[in-house]
Amino acid sequence: MTLLGFHDVTKSYDGATRPAVADVSLTVDPGEDVAIVGPSGAGKTTLLRLATGALRPDSGRVTIDGDPDPDRTQTALVYQEGALLERRSVLSNVVVGTLGSQSRLRGLLEPLYPRDPERAIQLLERAGIAEYADTRVDQLSSGERQRVACVRALVQESRLLLADEPTANLDPTTSQRILDLLSAALDDRSLIVVIHDIDLALEHFERIVGFSGGTVRFDKPPSRVSAADVDRLFDESATTAGSTRATRAQPRSKPGVQSDQ
Amino acid sequence: MTAPPRSPDRSTETRSPDRGVTCRPDPTIRESSEELGRGTPSKRSLTWLIVLGIIVGVAAWVAEVDPITLVSTDARQQMWQFVADGVPPDFSAEYLLGRTVRDGLLWAIVETIAISIAGIVLAVGLAIPLAVAGASNVTHTGPMYTGTSGFRRYAGHLLQRLTRGILSFLRAVPDLVWGFLFVTAVGLGPFAGVLALGIHNAGVLGKIYADFLEDTDPAPAEAVYATGATRLQTVFHGIVPQLTPTLVSYTLYRWECAIRAATILGFVGAGGIGYYLTVTITRLQYQKLVTAIIAVFVLVVAADYISARLRRNLV
Known part of the structure; x- marks a missing residue:
């Protein structure tokens, strides 16, 4: 049974010359962990927001468990740059993840006066930031903030966990830690991570989806991803998208990628 | 219903080796x-x-501006006469305390402060629900309305426009006019003043609060809504927490304005020190008038000072 299904999905933004996501079909099974790699402006974030329902496709269908209009609690997304509430405490931010399972009335109080923050605290401990539970988010470092964003998504206990560049601008140790945190939640749950660092993707994930110019360029296990695949991924984006953003992404590191033979 | 594409990945921008940092003037601009x-x-x-x-x-x-009239002998004489008549100001106990304290000038000062405080509290109470209903990202746009039916969004838009209209009307009518209206409704006295300041400032604060709500970052709201939170929960935990102390600071500033407004509400019988200003003017009691003007001056300066102190502690 497919958990997440993209069926011929196209999505354009107002005023854009080409669709951000063009006719994409992709399925993810329960328990799979997938890395989506590709240049900036490739449409990766759009893909994730389509999966959460924050964006609706212009055409095609996005399904969760076959349901084209799923409950919002089914997916949890770690936003790029966190999308945290700066003036609230870490715990308050994390407890927001439980709102989907609260009653309407209780949910109005919960983030301010959590009734049973045990699970949230546990996850904060596992992320190594439990000591900051009462600290305001705007006083944390970017690595700590990313971990808060991850814990908020994890506490949601949804079946599909998505993360948008959770390791952007972080040092290797912190990146490692964040990916470990996210994948530790896997059982029958699925994880999809948009990630810039190809080495990190190849090391951590069992399935790599190359995405550029709004379409899937390749979709294979890391052992079969070649240097040429990666080269083409960034080259194609430079020619098809033609945006400066995409060209700038071109000279990315490729060491560690298997040679093409 | 399209949100703008998210910002480009900064990691590539900062690490990219081929970005020059020299700044040359761009000939195309001129x-x-x-x-x-x-x-x-x-x-x-x-x-x-x-x-x-x-x-x-x-x-x-x-505006018939004519500076010559101002410095003419006649004008100078009139003004001088006024000052001469007003000196020394009347600081008699009878005037300051009255016969029963409640009919003295000092009581009128206390009453003015009370009107301004009660008025602002009423204004805030009215402004909050009006601001929520008047903010488009609460009623019909933004992350909470992706995939919502056109009718639902149309209804939200209608509610928002209607609320904005009400807010415009509340603040377009001057507080003095509201005071006049409420005096006819609830009778002479400070309560009419409280209502007048409350209603007028509800319009002012409601618009500001709504603008602040609309100015918040949609990303945290989207993140909160995406967890499965209801719209009301999203407003409380995704949008409202982004509001800054600037809002409280602005409310305090409006209180300052309210105190100034409360000093003249007495002109229409809505309580406060304004009553003394108008009565002493019509009765040509210039010594008493000067005392009242001094009182207003002290009151306004004190309010400025207190409000500035409070605001400094806030931000």
């Missing part, structure tokens, strides 16, 4: 401005200066 016929900056500012001069001239003519 070309384009000349093409549009806007001329050089100095020419443009000269044009603006002339336009401004014309506006000021017309305004002065319409």
